[in-house]
Amino acid sequence: MFxxxxxxxxxxxxxxxxxxxxxxxxMFAGQGDPIQAxxxxxxxxxxxxxxxxxxxxxxxxxxxxxxxxxFDYLKNLLRGDLGQSLTGRQIGDILAAAWxxxxxxxxxxxxxxxxxxxxxxxIAGIRRAGVFDNSTLVLTLLVLGIPTIVLAPLAQYFLGVxxxxxxxxxxxxxxxxxxxxxxxxxxxxxxxxxLRLTRTSVAENLRADYxxxxxxxxxxKRRIVSVHVLRNSLIPVVTFLGxxxxxxMSGAIITEGVFNIPGVGFNLFRGIRTEDGPLVVGxxxxxxxxxxxxxxxxxxxxxxxxxxxxxE
Amino acid sequence: xTQPTVVPTPASPTPPGGHLLEVRDLHVEFRTxxxxxxVINGVSYHLDPGESLAVLGxxxxxxxxxxxxxxxxxxxxxxxxxxxxxxxxxxxLLTQSEEQRRQVRGxxxxxxxxxxxSALNPVFPVGWQIGExxxxxxxxxxxxxxxxxxxxxxxxxxxxxxxxxxxxxxQFSGGMRQRVMIxxxxxxxxxxxxxxxPTTALDVTVQAQIMDLLAELRRDLDMxxxxxxxxxxxxxxxxxxxxxxxxxxxxxxxxxxxxYRAPAHPYTxxxxxxxxxxxxxxQALSTIKGLPPNLMRIxxxxxxxxxCPYAQQVCVDEVPHDLVLGDGRTSACHFAQEVRxxxxx
Numbered sequence: 328m329f330x331x332x333x334x335x336x337x338x339x340x341x342x343x344x345x346x347x348x349x350x351x352x353x354m355f356a357g358q359g360d361p362i363q364a365x366x367x368x369x370x371x372x373x374x375x376x377x378x379x380x381x382x383x384x385x386x387x388x389x390x391x392x393x394x395x396x397x398f399d400y401l402k403n404l405l406r407g408d409l410g411q412s413l414t415g416r417q418i419g420d421i422l423a424a425a426w427x428x429x430x431x432x433x434x435x436x437x438x439x440x441x442x443x444x445x446x447x448x449x450i451a452g453i454r455r456a457g458v459f460d461n462s463t464l465v466l467t468l469l470v471l472g473i474p475t476i477v478l479a480p481l482a483q484y485f486l487g488v489x490x491x492x493x494x495x496x497x498x499x500x501x502x503x504x505x506x507x508x509x510x511x512x513x514x515x516x517x518x519x520x521x522l523r524l525t526r527t528s529v530a531e532n533l534r535a536d537y538x539x540x541x542x543x544x545x546x547x548k549r550r551i552v553s554v555h556v557l558r559n560s561l562i563p564v565v566t567f568l569g570x571x572x573x574x575x576m577s578g579a580i581i582t583e584g585v586f587n588i589p590g591v592g593f594n595l596f597r598g599i600r601t602e603d604g605p606l607v608v609g610x611x612x613x614x615x616x617x618x619x620x621x622x623x624x625x626x627x628x629x630x631x632x633x634x635x636x637x638x639e
Numbered sequence: 640x641t642q643p644t645v646v647p648t649p650a651s652p653t654p655p656g657g658h659l660l661e662v663r664d665l666h667v668e669f670r671t672x673x674x675x676x677x678v679i680n681g682v683s684y685h686l687d688p689g690e691s692l693a694v695l696g697x698x699x700x701x702x703x704x705x706x707x708x709x710x711x712x713x714x715x716x717x718x719x720x721x722x723x724x725x726x727x728x729x730x731x732l733l734t735q736s737e738e739q740r741r742q743v744r745g746x747x748x749x750x751x752x753x754x755x756x757s758a759l760n761p762v763f764p765v766g767w768q769i770g771e772x773x774x775x776x777x778x779x780x781x782x783x784x785x786x787x788x789x790x791x792x793x794x795x796x797x798x799x800x801x802x803x804x805x806x807x808x809x810q811f812s813g814g815m816r817q818r819v820m821i822x823x824x825x826x827x828x829x830x831x832x833x834x835x836x837p838t839t840a841l842d843v844t845v846q847a848q849i850m851d852l853l854a855e856l857r858r859d860l861d862m863x864x865x866x867x868x869x870x871x872x873x874x875x876x877x878x879x880x881x882x883x884x885x886x887x888x889x890x891x892x893x894x895x896x897x898x899y900r901a902p903a904h905p906y907t908x909x910x911x912x913x914x915x916x917x918x919x920x921x922q923a924l925s926t927i928k929g930l931p932p933n934l935m936r937i938x939x940x941x942x943x944x945x946x947c948p949y950a951q952q953v954c955v956d957e958v959p960h961d962l963v964l965g966d967g968r969t970s971a972c973h974f975a976q977e978v979r980x981x982x983x984x
Contacts, residue, residue: 534714535757536752536754536757536758537757537758537759537760537761539707539712539752539758540752540758540759540760540820540823541760542710542712542744543710543712543744543745543749543750543824544744544745544749544771544772544775544776544823544826545741545742545743545744545745545746545772545776545827546741546771546772546775547741547775550775555760555763558760558762558763559760559761559762562762632762633761633762634761634762634764634807634809635761635762635807635809
């Protein structure tokens with residue numbers, strides 16, 4: 328197990344450099360004049376231009392120059408300096424402000440998924456082909472079929488504006504209550520998937536041979552389901568939830584955009600729209616790390632849950 | 640012509656209090672979308688304390704379903720017990736509540752299954768799985784259950800038992816895994832052990848070890864055993880009596896020796912003749928022609944008639960009743976006497 332984790336960490340280093348390189352290239356390759364982009368509409372004096380060209384090594388052209396600047400960037404990154412966005416703010420500060428909001432949102436979505444999705448999935452799995460099972464099937468198909476870009480504004484309009492059950496937008500420093508509706512919207516998609524996954528897994532495990540053994544041991548039904556079946560059924564579900572948590576942590580561009588939540592996705596979207604290269608690359612670099620770590624955690628968790636899986 | 644040996648004692652002496660376990664005229668059907676499959680059609684057999692009964696038949700003959708009906712672990716639906724009785728110590732299990740039946744499971748009647756790898760829960764250590772029954776049923780403490788689990792694993796001859804309590808099913812070999820399964824079944828000292836093809840998934844050498852172990856445990860613990868198998872070779876050394884099943888019926892029921900010496904049903908005869916023999920040189924292996932019947936369309940009369948070399952018009956028209964053959968054996972064949980005389984020749 329230790330060797331597995333070590334090997335995965337080494338792979339993560341490679342993956343990290345690979346992804347940052349690609350994102351860096353994509354972001355700056357298409358850019359015309361970075362100095363003008365930095366200055367925006369204002370004119371740039373010759374002295375300023377010379378200073379910035381010197382500072383950012385813009386005089387080196389071609390592939391060589393690109394790598395020169397990329398390694399410059401990496402050097403700063405490894406020191407923990409994400410650099411400045413084009414608006415002059417430290418990217419580290421932007422992320423420090425945005426991340427807690429995104430994490431809160433992600434945790435609400437995850438709680439919704441686990442509490443409603445997994446529970447309903449277990450019930451649907453036990454009462455397969457019953458009324459409950461069939462109605463959850465229809466509902467989940469509906470949710471899975473509606474894209475977030477439609478679902479989020481609909482929820483905002485009806486629950487937030489028309490019936491005023493929730494605040495329609497979150498604002499600069501949102502509290503948990505303001506994040507509840509976006510959290511539910513965000514979680515509804517993983518909820519639907521988790522429900523289907525749990526339901527199938529439970530239904531399948533109820534037919535397993537070891538359930539027959541458990542019955543012939545004379546165990547009560549409640550124990551057979553809650554100990555034997557559940558433990559086995561949740562292996563794929565936990566794996567899914569782990570990957571999903573990684574996804575949620577890296578921000579939700581649409582949901583955060585619709586509800587005006589100043590999270591990671593919101594900032595990333597703004598960076599892309601305003602062609603703020605440093606901001607986009609900075610955020611993506613950190614997202615890559617979050618994603619890689621959450622995947623590693625899932626793999627380790629998988630081995631803990633299922634003793635048949637051993638990494639060597 | 641040699642006469643079949645008549646065993647002095649009847650094949651099934653009835654103890655004063657009746658049989659330990661008795662199945663009476665059991666009918667089970669599977670109701671599926673495609674139709675109703677009549678899986679068990681009037682099976683009766685019985686078991687006395689300490690006795691060993693082998694139930695023999697091809698897959699689909701209903702031998703496992705009968706056992707699951709006894710245990711009360713049939714999946715209903717699709718399975719449906721239409722009629723019959725299953726008497727344990729004189730009480731009909733089929734009329735009991737689920738809670739009463741649960742009390743019987745494991746404690747009075749226990750069962751082991753064909754494939755121990757899938758029959759054991761993959762995510763719990765074997766010691767935990769053996770001990771679970773003791774903790775849940777007897778209210779034993781965790782530590783006591785663990786100690787007893789080690790003893791049980793010792794009893795089924797798993798080497799270094801105490802060290803292997805924490806191992807998972809997949810970490811055992813096939814034979815050792817079946818031993819774990821047996822230990823799980825023995826936890827509550829059951830009076831009856833139903834072994835459903837316990838050696839089918841194992842190597843031949845390991846098969847013999849498991850059969851020896853079962854025979855030894857039965858003797859030492861004074862258990863009765865129902866051994867379900869399709870392998871006539873496995874039966875001879877272990878069973879006292881044999882019930883041969885075909886299409887959900889018992890076609891022949893006899894003590895082991897007379898049955899081997901002179902089968903009185905064409906199906907049993909066919910099965911015995913299809914065992915390769917080392918002592919007969921250069922003979923083609925005979926087989927039973929045809930396939931087992933579709934249980935949704937069981938042939939009229941004797942269900943074996945389409946495959947039977949003895950078949951006459953009467954076999955198509957009339958369902959044969961159990962013919963009692965004097966020495967305590969029965970055969971559901973219109974020509975039982977002839978078949979036996981042929982076999983004994």
